[in-house]
Amino acid sequence: MSGEPAISRLLWWLVNSSAQMLESGEREAVRGDLAESGETGSQALRHVVGLVIRRQLSIWTDWRSWLTLLGLVVPLGLLLSVISRRMAATSAVYIWMYANNLDPGLFAYRGFWYQFADTVAEIFKMYLSLGCWSWTSGFVLGFASRGIIRVNGFLFCLMLAFGVLLGAPLYLAYYRHYLQRTIGFPIFAHQHYDPVNALIFYRVMFPLIVQAVLVLLPALWGMREGARAVRLRLLFRAILWMTAIAALAAVVIQNPDLWMFLKSYRLARTPWHGWQGRLLQLFAYWPLVFMLAIAIARRLPGGRVVSHSVLP
Amino acid sequence: MIGEFEYLVLTAAIHLDENAYGAAIRRAIEAATERRCSIGALYTTLDRLETKGFVKTWMGDSTPQRGGRAKRMVRVTAKGNRAASAFYLAIMRVSRNVSWEAE
Numbered sequence: 001m002s003g004e005p006a007i008s009r010l011l012w013w014l015v016n017s018s019a020q021m022l023e024s025g026e027r028e029a030v031r032g033d034l035a036e037s038g039e040t041g042s043q044a045l046r047h048v049v050g051l052v053i054r055r056q057l058s059i060w061t062d063w064r065s066w067l068t069l070l071g072l073v074v075p076l077g078l079l080l081s082v083i084s085r086r087m088a089a090t091s092a093v094y095i096w097m098y099a100n101n102l103d104p105g106l107f108a109y110r111g112f113w114y115q116f117a118d119t120v121a122e123i124f125k126m127y128l129s130l131g132c133w134s135w136t137s138g139f140v141l142g143f144a145s146r147g148i149i150r151v152n153g154f155l156f157c158l159m160l161a162f163g164v165l166l167g168a169p170l171y172l173a174y175y176r177h178y179l180q181r182t183i184g185f186p187i188f189a190h191q192h193y194d195p196v197n198a199l200i201f202y203r204v205m206f207p208l209i210v211q212a213v214l215v216l217l218p219a220l221w222g223m224r225e226g227a228r229a230v231r232l233r234l235l236f237r238a239i240l241w242m243t244a245i246a247a248l249a250a251v252v253i254q255n256p257d258l259w260m261f262l263k264s265y266r267l268a269r270t271p272w273h274g275w276q277g278r279l280l281q282l283f284a285y286w287p288l289v290f291m292l293a294i295a296i297a298r299r300l301p302g303g304r305v306v307s308h309s310v311l312p
Numbered sequence: 313m314i315g316e317f318e319y320l321v322l323t324a325a326i327h328l329d330e331n332a333y334g335a336a337i338r339r340a341i342e343a344a345t346e347r348r349c350s351i352g353a354l355y356t357t358l359d360r361l362e363t364k365g366f367v368k369t370w371m372g373d374s375t376p377q378r379g380g381r382a383k384r385m386v387r388v389t390a391k392g393n394r395a396a397s398a399f400y401l402a403i404m405r406v407s408r409n410v411s412w413e414a415e
Contacts, residue, residue, distance in 0.1 A: 025371055025384070030351055032374065032381030033335040050352035058356065 011041025018045065021052045021150060059148050068144050073155050076137040076248075080130075080215050081163025082171055083255065087130055088210040089172075091123045092202040096195070128285070130214045135287040136247045138219035142226025143241065149227050156219065164211040175257070222287065243286045250280035313402065314366070314395050320344065321357050322366060322396040325386045333372060333383035334358075358386065366392030 015034070019027045030051065034044045059065050098116070106112040138156075145152040197203045229240055314322070324340035325332040334354060341349045361367045372385035388396070 025382075026355065028381050029334055029371070029384035030355070032378035032383060033338070033351060035379040035381065036335045036375075036377055037338070047351040050350050051355055052352075054352045054356045 008041045011045050015041065015044045015048050018048045018052055022048075022055065023147070026051075056151060059151060065148055065151075068141075068148070068152060069155065072137075072141050072144060073152055073159055076141065077156055077159025078163050078167050078171075079251065079255070080134055080137060080219070081160060081168040081211065082257065083133065083251070084130060084211045084215045085164065085168035085172060085207050087126050087214075088207040089196075091126060091210075092196050092206050094119050094123060095206075096199070096202060100199075127210075127214055129281075130210075131218045132284050132287045133247070133251045134215040134218040135222035135225075136244050136251075136284070138222025138224075139226035139229070139240075139287070140222075140244050140248065141219075142223035143229055143244070145223075145227070146230065149223065153220065153223055156223075157216065160211060160216055160219070164207060168207075218287075225290075240290070243283060246280065246283040247286055250284045253280060314399050317353065317357055318361060318366075319396055319399045321354065321361065322388055322392050323400075325367065325388050326393065326396065332386040332388075334386075335378075335383070337386065355384075358384070361392065364391075364395075365389060366395055 016031075019031060022030060030048065034047065039047065098119070141152055141156060142149055229237065232240070320341050321337060324337045324344070328336050328340060334351070338349045338351065338354050341354075358367065358369060362369055366389060368387045368389060370385050372383040374380045374382045
């Protein structure tokens with residue numbers, strides 16, 4: 001193998017990487033066929049890529065793939081991008097306040113520390129919610145995608161990239177104009193009036209970091225768990241599915257955007273911030289309970305048996 | 313009615329009998345048609361034939377020459393046999409009294 005030319009090793013690496021897009025049984029058979037027929041790296045790559053393309057194209061002849069794309073990938077990708085961009089903007093103000101304008105003289109005041117702890121707790125809660133929502137979105141997507149999880153995972157990543165770079169900024173600009181038009185909310189038309197956004201780190205890089213760490217990574221993790229949960233018993237699947245749906249409902253209901261549009265059509269008066277909203281918010285943190293339960297089950301004596309006892 | 317390539321796959325699999333699997337069917341088709349047969353075309357056709365109930369496939373044994381990887385074994389069902397036979401008869405009927413010699 002070490003004596004092989006670099007180009008051949010690269011081609012075989014590409015063959016193996018492309019073959020990852022195939023189902024495990026088919027991958028095994030195809031790689032065996034290639035080994036048996038003694039194909040060169042370039043021929044093998046052509047065969048595998050050809051099969052992968054045929055498989056991917058056949059996915060889109062099924063209406064369920066389109067339903068998952070249009071009903072989950074696109075709306076969840078955009079919604080999470082908008083929420084993440086909004087949270088990044090809010091937390092950026094506090095981070096800028098403490099990181100860029102800190103006066104060490106304030107350390108002596110108890111009030112400063114009280115306010116600091118309050119801010120940290122608020123930002124932590126905000127980030128935890130975003131991470132849990134992203135995980136839940138990934139879980140639902142992984143659960144619903146079945147055989148096309150890799151494709152949907154890739155499309156979801158594309159959607160998040162589009163959302164953070166273009167979709168969310170455009171939407172939030174529209175949202176600000178809407179607020180200005182309806183309630184006279186001031187708009188900072190120029191960066192000189194907005195010291196946080198005047199800094200390129202907070203305007204460009206920080207939203208990308210928030211999107212990558214608190215949306216992309218938890219969503220991919222949730223997607224993996226969702227795909228595994230497909231093998232659980234029907235009762236467990238039903239419980240997980242209902243909890244995930246309730247958590248997603250919490251995201252949508254607690255988001256100001258839904259109320260803005262309902263209000264536009266005179267269908268709602270105020271956002272749902274009562275006890276119902278707080279109860280739904282609890283559902284948002286269900287990934288923590290899920291992960292805790294999985295961790296405990298694995299640590300129990302005969303943990304493997306416990307974790308598999310829920311499988312049919 | 314099955315297509316031309318489906319007929320080739322079915323006939324090769326019937327001919328190979330218990331030794332019918334991906335690489336062997338591909339070799340048989342390439343030998344018969346003197347053309348390259350892509351793995352993509354073969355495996356998607358096998359899926360289609362299986363969906364129609366013309367073949368049954370399963371993962372078989374692995375051999376050292378395959379790098380220890382399993383084969384996708386193929387068996388033609390009675391329905392597949394009838395479909396291949398119908399295609400062959402249609403080709404025979406339509407070809408009757410046709411001379412392919414160069415004019």
